[in-house]
Amino acid sequence: GDSVTQMEGPVTLSEEAFLTINCTYTATGYPSLFWYVQYPGEGLQLLLKATKADDKGSNKGFEATYRKETTSFHLEKGSVQVSDSAVYFCALTENTGNQFYFGTGTSLTVIP
Amino acid sequence: EAGVAQSPRYKIIEKRQSVAFWCNPISGHATLYWYQQILGQGPKLLIQFQNNGVVDDSQLPKDRFSAERLKGVDSTLKIQPAKLEDSAVYLCASSLGTRTNEQFFGPGTRLTVL
Numbered sequence: 563g564d565s566v567t568q569m570e571g572p573v574t575l576s577e578e579a580f581l582t583i584n585c586t587y588t589a590t591g592y593p594s595l596f597w598y599v600q601y602p603g604e605g606l607q608l609l610l611k612a613t614k615a616d617d618k619g620s621n622k623g624f625e626a627t628y629r630k631e632t633t634s635f636h637l638e639k640g641s642v643q644v645s646d647s648a649v650y651f652c653a654l655t656e657n658t659g660n661q662f663y664f665g666t667g668t669s670l671t672v673i674p
Numbered sequence: 675e676a677g678v679a680q681s682p683r684y685k686i687i688e689k690r691q692s693v694a695f696w697c698n699p700i701s702g703h704a705t706l707y708w709y710q711q712i713l714g715q716g717p718k719l720l721i722q723f724q725n726n727g728v729v730d731d732s733q734l735p736k737d738r739f740s741a742e743r744l745k746g747v748d749s750t751l752k753i754q755p756a757k758l759e760d761s762a763v764y765l766c767a768s769s770l771g772t773r774t775n776e777q778f779f780g781p782g783t784r785l786t787v788l
Contacts, residue, residue: 566716598779604781605677605678605765605779605780605781605782606717606765606767606777606779607778607779608776608777611776651716651717653716661719661732661733662707662717662719662777663716664716664717664718665716666714666715666716667714667715667716
């Protein structure tokens with residue numbers, strides 16, 4: 563069945579460091595891909611999305627490119643800030659079904 | 675714009691007791707989702723409503739879980755009787771309609787079953 567695998571955390575970075583959180587997926591069809599973020603004490607919120615191969619989603623300095631050949635949707639940011647400390651979830655939904663599949667989440671802590 | 679509201683925020687019960695959670699989605703959002711998030715895992719979809727009809731409940735343990743959205747607006751999720759393994763955060767989300775629309779999540783209800 564469909565699934566999402568993301569790199570295990572926790573990840574700790576210094577401010578202004580480069581961030582990559584890996585996400586790979588397994589899907590039977592042509593999924594849409596998402597990154598959600600959960601800040602401490604808050605609900606999940608959509609960070610960015612891509613609905614077809616080679617699309618790049620971007621928001622708040624974060625980017626992720628939908629790579630069908632490697633079934634990946636890695637999250638990147640060139641220079642992280644303390645305020646980026648949160649848990650990040652990769653997710654997919656098939657365009658022919660109703661299920662959303664979330665990864666296990668990657669906790670990021672950015673230290674000054 | 676008001677977000678997705680959930681109550682209660684926290685609940686502690688003993689096994690075999692019953693519990694109910696309430697969700698009020700964003701006004702005008704036709705689609706409502708209930709997720710279960712066990713500690714250290716990602717959210718797992720339990721049930722999805724489109725207006726007051728069930729679209730997908732394939733992962734809902736129907737022997738003990740039930741959910742309704744009678745008027746197509748707010749929704750309740752019930753567990754009866756609860757088991758230890760039901761300890762989790764229960765998330766409600768809503769969206770305008772289609773699967774690729776952004777889902778807006780509530781703060782969740784943290785359930786502890788003793």
